[in-house]
Amino acid sequence: MQETVKKLTPEPEYKIIGTRPQRPDGVDKVTGRARFGADHNLPGQLTGLVLRSPHPHANIRSIDVSAAMALPGVKAIVTRDDFKDQGSEFVPAGEMLINYRDVVRNVMARERALYEGHAVAAVAALSPSIAKAALKLIKVDYEILPHVLDVDEAMAPGAPILHPGMITAGMDPAPKRESNVAKRVEFALGDVAKGFAAADVIVERHFETKSVHQGYIEPHACLATVAEDGQADIWVSTQGHWIVRAHCARLLGMDISKIRVTATEIGGGFGGKTVVYLEPLALALSRKAGKPVKMTMSRDEVFRATGPTSGAKMRIKIGATKDGRIVACDGELKYLAGAFQGSPVAPGCMCAFAPYDVDHVKIVGYDVVSNRPKVAAYRAPGGPISGYAVESVIDELASKLKLDPIAFRLKNAARQGTKAAYGPKFGPVGLVESLQAAQSHDHWKAPLKVNQGRGIAAGFWFNIGGETTVSIALNEDGTLVLMAGTPDIGGLRASLCMMAAEELGIGMDAIRVTIADTQSLGYNFLTGGSRSTFSSGMGVVEASRSIVKQVCERAAKLWELPTDAIEYVDGSVRPAGANAGKHPPMTLKQVAAMAGKTGGPIVGSSSINAHGAAPSFGVHLCDVEVDPETGRTTIIRYTVIQDAGRAIHPAYVEGQYQGGAVQGIGWALNEEYVYGTDGKLQNAGFLDYRIPVASDLPMIDTVIVEVPNPAHPYGVRGIGETPIVPPMGAIANAITHATGLRFQSLPMSPPKVLAAIDAARAVGDVNFKLKVA
Amino acid sequence: MAKHHVSFTINGDPTEILCETHATLLDVLRDELELTGTKEGCSTGDCGACSVTVDGRLVCSCLMLGVEANGKAIGTVEGLAKGDKLHVLQEKFLEHHALQCGICTPGFLVASKALLEKNPDPTETEVRYWLAGNLCRCTGYDKIVRAVMDAATVMRGA
Numbered sequence A: 001m002q003e004t005v006k007k008l009t010p011e012p013e014y015k016i017i018g019t020r021p022q023r024p025d026g027v028d029k030v031t032g033r034a035r036f037g038a039d040h041n042l043p044g045q046l047t048g049l050v051l052r053s054p055h056p057h058a059n060i061r062s063i064d065v066s067a068a069m070a071l072p073g074v075k076a077i078v079t080r081d082d083f084k085d086q087g088s089e090f091v092p093a094g095e096m097l098i099n100y101r102d103v104v105r106n107v108m109a110r111e112r113a114l115y116e117g118h119a120v121a122a123v124a125a126l127s128p129s130i131a132k133a134a135l136k137l138i139k140v141d142y143e144i145l146p147h148v149l150d151v152d153e154a155m156a157p158g159a160p161i162l163h164p165g166m167i168t169a170g171m172d173p174a175p176k177r178e179s180n181v182a183k184r185v186e187f188a189l190g191d192v193a194k195g196f197a198a199a200d201v202i203v204e205r206h207f208e209t210k211s212v213h214q215g216y217i218e219p220h221a222c223l224a225t226v227a228e229d230g231q232a233d234i235w236v237s238t239q240g241h242w243i244v245r246a247h248c249a250r251l252l253g254m255d256i257s258k259i260r261v262t263a264t265e266i267g268g269g270f271g272g273k274t275v276v277y278l279e280p281l282a283l284a285l286s287r288k289a290g291k292p293v294k295m296t297m298s299r300d301e302v303f304r305a306t307g308p309t310s311g312a313k314m315r316i317k318i319g320a321t322k323d324g325r326i327v328a329c330d331g332e333l334k335y336l337a338g339a340f341q342g343s344p345v346a347p348g349c350m351c352a353f354a355p356y357d358v359d360h361v362k363i364v365g366y367d368v369v370s371n372r373p374k375v376a377a378y379r380a381p382g383g384p385i386s387g388y389a390v391e392s393v394i395d396e397l398a399s400k401l402k403l404d405p406i407a408f409r410l411k412n413a414a415r416q417g418t419k420a421a422y423g424p425k426f427g428p429v430g431l432v433e434s435l436q437a438a439q440s441h442d443h444w445k446a447p448l449k450v451n452q453g454r455g456i457a458a459g460f461w462f463n464i465g466g467e468t469t470v471s472i473a474l475n476e477d478g479t480l481v482l483m484a485g486t487p488d489i490g491g492l493r494a495s496l497c498m499m500a501a502e503e504l505g506i507g508m509d510a511i512r513v514t515i516a517d518t519q520s521l522g523y524n525f526l527t528g529g530s531r532s533t534f535s536s537g538m539g540v541v542e543a544s545r546s547i548v549k550q551v552c553e554r555a556a557k558l559w560e561l562p563t564d565a566i567e568y569v570d571g572s573v574r575p576a577g578a579n580a581g582k583h584p585p586m587t588l589k590q591v592a593a594m595a596g597k598t599g600g601p602i603v604g605s606s607s608i609n610a611h612g613a614a615p616s617f618g619v620h621l622c623d624v625e626v627d628p629e630t631g632r633t634t635i636i637r638y639t640v641i642q643d644a645g646r647a648i649h650p651a652y653v654e655g656q657y658q659g660g661a662v663q664g665i666g667w668a669l670n671e672e673y674v675y676g677t678d679g680k681l682q683n684a685g686f687l688d689y690r691i692p693v694a695s696d697l698p699m700i701d702t703v704i705v706e707v708p709n710p711a712h713p714y715g716v717r718g719i720g721e722t723p724i725v726p727p728m729g730a731i732a733n734a735i736t737h738a739t740g741l742r743f744q745s746l747p748m749s750p751p752k753v754l755a756a757i758d759a760a761r762a763v764g765d766v767n768f769k770l771k772v773a
Numbered sequence B: 001m002a003k004h005h006v007s008f009t010i011n012g013d014p015t016e017i018l019c020e021t022h023a024t025l026l027d028v029l030r031d032e033l034e035l036t037g038t039k040e041g042c043s044t045g046d047c048g049a050c051s052v053t054v055d056g057r058l059v060c061s062c063l064m065l066g067v068e069a070n071g072k073a074i075g076t077v078e079g080l081a082k083g084d085k086l087h088v089l090q091e092k093f094l095e096h097h098a099l100q101c102g103i104c105t106p107g108f109l110v111a112s113k114a115l116l117e118k119n120p121d122p123t124e125t126e127v128r129y130w131l132a133g134n135l136c137r138c139t140g141y142d143k144i145v146r147a148v149m150d151a152a153t154v155m156r157g158a
């Protein structure tokens, strides 16, 4: 086991930051007491179910619900007619943008069903069995249209058009003909032609990745109730309950203040719970039926109707000089958006070459619609796809130049002052430090056995800040209530509690952390973009400091001293400087007890737009063994090295590193959406969509590098997303070094690897090096 | 359709319910008895979130009918702690930070308990294979495996 924290700057003296206390919500989560999305019920609630299109592409001529409505026990049915059409307007959702014109069409098909599983109607009934029977009685008249799934086919002239009249944005001049290409983006720096002219070696390769799902274990679930006066409540498993509120208010034409959203405990999201699916339907059904409506998706529905991330086709070209300096990078990325525009191709472009300091860069991306479910954010959306391709080419270049892959990367690594192709100059970043940590790690030097190979890859993610409100109230007994508004997916309460305890100089036990509902706290953007510890943490620090200030003011008043003659140390106030010793110190508890007499309740709050989020770079090392007879790849050893800025709770930082790496292992080796020629998904369940299980894996070693983010009071960077960027590249490179063969398409599943092995044997490929025992 | 009268014990407590023929044990636990600690991740036997024990055997409660529980002893996550004393596995999951979102945790705890009752001294590989039917998408399993191994050590010593 290797779990190390590398402190690169002299550490301030913290009492709590950097320790590993138990999480405040831990007991609830090991006893079954914690209530997740599907664990909330109301008396008299109805069951809501969704009718979904069996066709990947069809005009909806008519929907007849009369027979279903006549079934005893059916209380309400909603279709497209229950939702007002929306104009085109983009709003941010995590790091992605969504358009209300599309959101209203994705939650309920309007003119067309655009993918198999697209919602067409929803029913609320007294029981699940009545609701199911009602779905069968709804008559939908479909006119089946030809469908398209593949990105190249969707872009080809004559392809079936999903959105008549869609003209590619971002082209000058604008194309005259409609197409499935929603948007073209381009990022450039310098002059790539000039750059390549100076190159001694150029590698250009094509890559393909498949759609993969976030695979959170908890299916989407919500409970909604609308009262006769229009006041509504929703309990929902979401990454952002203020976002749910905004979307529902818009889609249902309700005032924002009428909708209270409570974020239940959330059983994983990874970006996939930043959008709405069931919530507007449940509200609309409840409004019609006058009763609470509970809706939960089956696993099948989760796969067919909620956002996977894009599959893609890419071309990457990189040139370097003999001495190992990268002189030019050029790329073209085509990402599948699903049925509506909004693939993460822009962040994919921006991330692609971000780890490297290169003068001449050009990258072009296309956002392409097809008859698949609309993609949603998935951990570092877009980054892992382009990162896989770029890190594969970097590895091949290093081999061609006969350079050590870490030394090659170090020579070209982005560092403070490097201008990224997407615009900004980096502040202090930890890529060089992470590469050095990889170089000196014993994993890098450990011997390999026959049929084994080692790979390395780097990765990058931006991270975001955003709108945040936090409030801390000092209770009359000196304990505190901390309210934050970013749902706690993986230990957030612990890190917020730690920051408050550190600031206030008290034990964590004295602070109870609550994720407040939308009615109890000011606005909060969602948990996404690796922002929650960063942004809510900033808010916690500001609110804590406000408490300290107020406590000092109260003591000053009591002691009749100026406020600046008071100091706050370790949970107590005392006179300072010339007045030191004049009065005995007063604890937080004593000040709290007298709050009424000294001016009333003491509440610290913070409402900010958190700026200064800093990127996090990571480096992964991976050893694989490839079985020459089955093509199966086994991960033998894996090490994640990443800059965390500062780890508030190192165990949860390690957990993010390990979990992200394992999602990446699944993406690299097994996971993919498999479609038939009929346009239907063939593996909508965990049996056939196989995510990694415990027996597939070794322990995942971690090294936390700490290059503090100067914009955060404790140096925090977002860390949750970067860990999924490097794995596919690291594993592809490891498989190459084990087999002598290059794989340019994911997943590198046993049949694909075996086919390559057989082909290499058949032609007597000299590079091929697997040995049969 | 007529409901069936079914009686069994849950975590030692005698329980009687009226059960529809098609209702799974998972439905009975969550919807009838409001024991929502047992989770539903797939309802097809692939994720292990619904793990319970039936007469001591580890079972996916989504794959068993409620009527089949008649006369059986059912164990769920709610039965692990005794009063305010957590089970060693629960303590170790907290100590090793073996959960992030926590949706898989009840299933892992029930499955791990069943393992340690059968095999008090498992190797890392045995733990990994026993728990291969429980999916966790957050942790990469590392800290879960450590927690189970550590709990085994403590339980053997006790």
Ligand code: FES
Binding pocket: B039, B040, B041, B042, B043, B044, B045, B046, B047, B048, B049, B050, B051, B060, B061, B062, B063
């Ligand atoms: S819900 Fe039973 S195995 Fe997934």
Ligand code: FES
Binding pocket: A217, A267, A268, B098, B099, B100, B101, B102, B103, B104, B105, B135, B136, B137, B138, B139
């Ligand atoms: S902790 Fe989230 S699925 Fe295991």
